Amino acid sequence: MAERSATVYAQLGFPDAEEMLVKAQLVSKIAEILKERGWSQQQAAKALGLTQPKLSKMLRGQFRGISEMKMMDCLVRLGRPVKIVVGPEGKAAAERIEVVAA
Numbered sequence: 490m491a492e493r494s495a496t497v498y499a500q501l502g503f504p505d506a507e508e509m510l511v512k513a514q515l516v517s518k519i520a521e522i523l524k525e526r527g528w529s530q531q532q533a534a535k536a537l538g539l540t541q542p543k544l545s546k547m548l549r550g551q552f553r554g555i556s557e558m559k560m561m562d563c564l565v566r567l568g569r570p571v572k573i574v575v576g577p578e579g580k581a582a583a584e585r586i587e588v589v590a591a
Contacts, residue, residue, distance in 0.1 A: 514588035515560040522567045537563045
């Protein structure tokens with residue numbers, strides 16, 4: 490089994506591969522919720538406190554200018570609680586940050 494650090498972002502040489510993976514996972518959950526609700530990007534942008542162009546870019550994977558905190562805020566605005574859990578010491582570097590959708 491491949492190491493977790495061997496993400497697409499790491500393979501492409503992004504220095505912030507772990508951050509990019511977390512953002513991609515958060516955006517994936519946001520997109521899933523928006524699809525379930527059948528909202529237009531205009532409706533969703535208003536509810537999320539974003540402009541429609543910024544939401545569109547985020548949903549297409551262009552999220553470098555959007556923080557993880559903003560993405561978590563989007564999930565909260567969609568009625569999804571966000572929990573941050575600090576785990577035990579000793580995890581491998583590639584397993585430091587993980588997004589788990591319940």
